[in-house]
Amino acid sequence: NAGVTQTPKFQVLKTGQSMTLQCAQDMNHNSMYWYRQDPGMGLRLIYYSASEGTTDKGEVPNGYNVSRLNKREFSLRLESAAPSQTSVYFCASSRDNGAYGYTFGSGTRLTVV
Amino acid sequence: GENVEQHPSTLSVQEGDSAVIKCTYSDSASNYFPWYKQELGKGPQLIIDIRSNVGEKKDQRIAVTLNKTAKHFSLHITETQPEDSAVYFCAASKGNNAGNMLTFGGGTRLMVKP
Numbered sequence: 001n002a003g004v005t006q007t008p009k010f011q012v013l014k015t016g017q018s019m020t021l022q023c024a025q026d027m028n029h030n031s032m033y034w035y036r037q038d039p040g041m042g043l044r045l046i047y048y049s050a051s052e053g054t055t056d057k058g059e060v061p062n063g064y065n066v067s068r069l070n071k072r073e074f075s076l077r078l079e080s081a082a083p084s085q086t087s088v089y090f091c092a093s094s095r096d097n098g099a100y101g102y103t104f105g106s107g108t109r110l111t112v113v
Numbered sequence: 114g115e116n117v118e119q120h121p122s123t124l125s126v127q128e129g130d131s132a133v134i135k136c137t138y139s140d141s142a143s144n145y146f147p148w149y150k151q152e153l154g155k156g157p158q159l160i161i162d163i164r165s166n167v168g169e170k171k172d173q174r175i176a177v178t179l180n181k182t183a184k185h186f187s188l189h190i191t192e193t194q195p196e197d198s199a200v201y202f203c204a205a206s207k208g209n210n211a212g213n214m215l216t217f218g219g220g221t222r223l224m225v226k227p
Contacts, residue, residue, distance in 0.1 A: 031214075043217045090157070101162055102157075104149075106156050
């Protein structure tokens with residue numbers, strides 16, 4: 001029972017480089033989310049996908065794009081990485097929006113130098 | 114939109130003591146309140162949740178209480194153990210209508226001293 005799988009676990013980027021964070025869930029969940037967590041801070045929503053085929057901005061979407069590739073996969077792309085994007089990124093999924101608990105992945109620790 | 118405030122931001126207790134973390138929410142239409150535990154280097158994990166049709170829910174050493182009138186809910190951990198040391202997040206949502214996602218509190222770092 002894999003749950004939510006995120007790749008990679010760690011990544012170091014140079015300023016201006018691009019990369020895509022991958023997320024896949026095997027629970028047949030409808031909704032998926034991307035959060036960032038900075039040191040000493042809580043979870044901030046970047047983008048979410050309420051259902052396959054839809055995506056919407058969250059609290060901190062600037063500098064990011066997302067793709068809901070299919071029901072299982074939801075990717076986060078940094079087109080031109082900046083040091084301010086150094087953070088731990090979590091993907092999560094849920095059966096339907098906020099009516100049920102979220103299942104989180106183990107995170108991607110990203111450093112932009 | 115919904116606003117969830119969580120207190121305290123840090124909490125240190127002696128092993129065996131009880132710990133209480135409190136959250137308040139702003140939207141009276143919220144009806145689902147989960148709690149998450151995040152251990153170092155891991156993602157948050159759901160540990161208990163409560164819906165607005167009940168006032169209290171227990172699961173072994175942890176319990177959650179809900180006061181809808183005052184719009185606050187609390188996590189109670191009894192007989193704390195070192196493995197309870199983690200960051201705890203509360204959250205609230207209005208249920209399963211489109212767009213009604215979880216709003217998280219700012220987190221509480223719990224330290225249980227042996």
